[in-house]
Amino acid sequence: MKYLILIPDGAGDEKIAALGNKTPLQAAKITHMNQLAQKGMVGSVRTIPPGIEPGSDAANLSVMGYEPATYLTGRSPLEAVSMGIEMTETDVAFRTNLVTLSGEGNYEDLTVEDHSAGDITSEESRILIKYIDEQFGTELMHFYPGVSYRHALIIKNGATDYVLTPPHDILGQKVGEHLPKGEGSEFITRMMKGSYKLLSDHPVNLERVKKGLNPANSIWIWGQGKRPRLTSFYEKYKINGSVISAVDLIKGIGICAGLDSIDVEGATGTIHTNFKGKSEAAINEYVKGKDFVYLHLEAPDECSHQGDLEGKIRSLELIDEQVLKPILDYLYSTGEVFKVMILPDHKTPLSIRTHSATPVPYVIYRSNQEAESDAGRGFNEESGATGRFFENGFKLADFFFNR
Ligand SMILES: [Zn+2]
Incomplete structure (x- = not known):
């Protein structure tokens, strides 16, 4: 049959x-x-x-x-699995967007301009996510490039009880009100802030700005979950x-x-x-x-x-x-x-x-x-x-x- x-x-x-x-x-x-x-x-x-x-x-x-x-259990683990990442039962997947933040001053004062970084190409984003992984990746934590602005962060034995906000829900709003909350979430905020410093001057982004395209100048981490x-x-x-x-x-x-x-x-x-x-x-x-x-x-x-x-x-x-x-x-x-x-x-x-x-x-x-x-x-x-x-x-x- x-x-x-x-x-x-x-x-x-x-x-x-x-x-x-x-x-x-x-x-x-x-x-x-x-x-x-x-x-x-x-x-x-x-x-x-x-x-x-x-x-x-x-x-x-x-x-x-x-x-x-x-x-x-959320979209991120399903997306991660579809990217070919083999998740164990204790792995936690987080959606990692490449986003465009605009404005001047502290990270908190920037505005969430574009949750998709101008629909950045996968070729460009692959370079940026690889760079981010070199800077922040550890034995227990890795960033994986996906398609366009949609990528994955996998943390071994990770926690899921953080309050994280989808960037498409806060377009035009200040970053500061929507940073990660919950016990132990500081390391996520640290990486997001750090990524802004690293990505703003990255050659891929300088080239995008020259072409009048939105730069992918920050990662935005959200949507965590374990594999069902x-x-x-x-x-x-x-x-x-x-x-x-x-x-x-x-x-x-x-x-x-x-x-x-x-x-x-x-x-x-x-x-x-x-x-x-x-x-x-x-x-x-x-x-x-x-x-x-x-x-x-x-x-x-x-x-x-x-x-x-x-x-x-x-x-x-x-x-x-x-x-x-x-x-x-x-x-x-x-x-x-x-x-x-x-x-x-x-x-x-x-x-x-x-x-x-x-x-x-x-x-x-x-x-x-x-x-x-x-x-x-x-x-x-x-x-x-x-x-x-x-x-x-x-x-x-x-x-x-x-x-
Ligand atoms: Zn639909």
Whole structure:
């Protein structure tokens, strides 16, 4: 048996007047998803438990069968794992941004100008993070370069109970009010201050200033956490699988769950992503003998954040035609029994342009157990609400794999 879980991120929405009171899923031409709904089962599921932020981390943990309340340990360790860093149980990961601070005087008096240092290139940031690691790194503590402004600090036997602030939350504010707090956090403040002295005159930054770009003149440390201890997919369901996503933290959850993370060239997380490349990569994993692919597509979520209704509908149609269809064609062609589940990890309604915690629709299809076909049953919020409801999202994976 082969399994596919397909996640059109943020696809769930509300009825929209401009669509004649339909949701984007209802308005989009998603022939293949609707066919699976007609011959399969639809329902709805709460992927975000009450009291938990509707983030991609919580939502995708749920979908993969892990209770967020137990396993949610923050983004940084997931990002670190996705960067290929092998974290032990006692390691603590911190997100380390390269940021732009502006103004004159003491570090405290500077202003947080840009949390991304002008979207610095990975080539430049690699040089800076390596330099920072040479200056501050020890046996127990290392900085690792990631992508653009996003990097990692790993501390062996580190503590997690510091109060650290995400730099994107304090843009335009003074540094002084937002320095690390909590017992033993002084060494973090020391490194951040020290980095300003080291980076301000670094040749990489002098060159950036010359070009009119924001200099990466300080590190900013936040978002600490330990690697979640997930029981692997193989232990839970006796299947081998892969995760395919452009998003670091979803790759990280997959790796922590024992899946292989597959990178697809041109996977950008936007509507301009390489949709065909994603389906080819998924098929390739089955050909190599994998039982399961967790295929995540960011585009509908990204369009929702941008308030782009047309783009959201178009991205759903592209996923249906260029991602789902070729994979179904392949799976049917093998003659082996297969199961498909499609659901958004969370809703991203265009009316609010951010994530919502309300239940999402799912469709489950099994190739040798087709239901009596119902032409009126599509894959959308309305039909989902008529089917079986899972209050605890993490139980849906058990249902999908064991049934
Ligand atoms: Zn989002």
